[in-house]
Amino acid sequence: RHTTVQLAHGGGGRLMRQLLEDIFLEAFRSPALAERHDGAVVPLGGQRLAFTTDSYVVTPRFFPGGDIGKLAVLGTVNDLAMAGAKPLYLSAGFILEEGLPLDELRRVVASMREAARECGVEIVTGDTKVVDKGKADGLFINTSGVGRVSEGVSVHPRRVRPGDAVLVSGDVGRHGIAVLSVREGLAFETPVESDCASLAPLVAALFEAGVEVHCLRDTTRGGLATALNEIALDAGVGLVVDEPAVPVDESVAGACELLGLDALYVACEGRMVAFVPEPQAERALEALRRHPVGAGAACIGRVTEGPAGMVSLRTRLGGQRLLDLLSGEQLPRIC
């Protein structure tokens, strides 16, 4: 048992789950928290409100395809979308380290504005704190978001059923590799751009197509494999995933091989998994693929009775192996 905070406590894996259970869920004990979903859905005067929060601490702050500001807006918009909500308003809380160049702050803020405009959300409140040099890492951003959940919509892990199809909205692992390439100063043959993008239009497309969406999850920290493990655990089901069906771009696969990483555990910032009734899987894929962000959507597996929490991977070679929750994160760290 650890007595101090470890990096792995933030890695999205087993150790983080334990920390959440032992310390936060145990203390706060709210029914909304107990759902362990990307955003909470709570009543507000006859409406249903979705509410979510994330802090962004990524280094480097600028990477191919995005920066910390774009992420801070899209990540929170995506968590609202994963709760089946229409994202409406964001807050923006900044912790600035003394000495941060103001021009860098301006660039980050401009890209937040741009991302908010594209998503049709409004940044309506904020906060700014400055800490002494050496007490932060340049710039941390927290965004919280609220949105509205339409009547009849109910998207969360408990709705996942044996027989459901498991869809992914596109190829996985780009974001983590893009960040890593800058941080480690790697030059790949084909440069990899982050996948960071809003998932709200994809979710809207599923609803518009009349798909009865059971659950959604963006595949952020810990990547696809971690998202699948979380859902399997929280829904109390098993999952069977077909490895060759999981889209991984050649450039990402190449970088992963070079770095000794498993692409299935590498973070994305514009990808999600969707759990839908099997008979609606084709319709759902069509709806996703009509949108550029969902062009690479694929069905990658299905939900089984169990064992609860177990995700098994049918490998390329026809074998089967456990796609386990890691303890922390793969090395080198990405988030």
Add this chain to the structure above:
Amino acid sequence: RHTTVQLAHGGGGRLMRQLLEDIFLEAFRSPALAERHDGAVVPLGGQRLAFTTDSYVVTPRFFPGGDIGKLAVLGTVNDLAMAGAKPLYLSAGFILEEGLPLDELRRVVASMREAARECGVEIVTGDTKVVDKGKADGLFINTSGVGRVSEGVSVHPRRVRPGDAVLVSGDVGRHGIAVLSVREGLAFETPVESDCASLAPLVAALFEAGVEVHCLRDTTRGGLATALNEIALDAGVGLVVDEPAVPVDESVAGACELLGLDALYVACEGRMVAFVPEPQAERALEALRRHPVGAGAACIGRVTEGPAGMVSLRTRLGGQRLLDLLSGEQLPRIC
């Protein structure tokens, strides 16, 4: 002109106002932000929602009368109350530094739970990030909050009118002195406890008493003097404040003398100013004083036509001086 972030950019004074205007308000351009109030009030499906955010970076994390966890809950609850809302739900975002003792985290989380229970708010969503040792200061907490604004309620700077009475809910400066005493290892004759407390019951009491509240502001960063300057600027009015009427406890006055501080600029975390029509001032004071947190409420001045943004202090000796917005913060820094 500064090219990098200065500590004073977070001090609540002139430099922070400039940063907000030049960088954040300029980029985000939302009508709700332009109000510059403690919380935004926005429509959500026929309701009015209040939404606010704050990050908490205080050192030391534990001080007489409270800790960073209690502050994180009460501070955000108070900003919702200042918008005239009933606080309902909070988010809790943690940035943890590798190596933080888990027992310390547990204490902070327990005191958040306790404060939330006392305020009747629910922590419904959260986030946890871990950063490398040396890239944070142990523990930063962001809480965002949502609440509901009842019909007919409209509390913001633009409603302040010449002739309004200016009330303060109790003696000022305790929080800053309590934090400073631990940080600087000072032992005062009488130890000073932080005033940190929920202001929501006081606000409810004003509404219940039928007081037509024009504006509220908690006197946090920069203390009473800064809060008054902000309102004067944003409402485009002048204020006249009667120095002898401002309640300052003897222990705080003593500590301020020792440290060369002006109590009017020292942060509180459980005090507010209220702007109400002069004929309702007595009724408002009675309502406030009925509650322990408001027992020391007093009328300290009135609103004038202008000059807009000017706060003048009638001193103990019968003179008059400008109670100005500081550039940053008093030294030694408190927040």
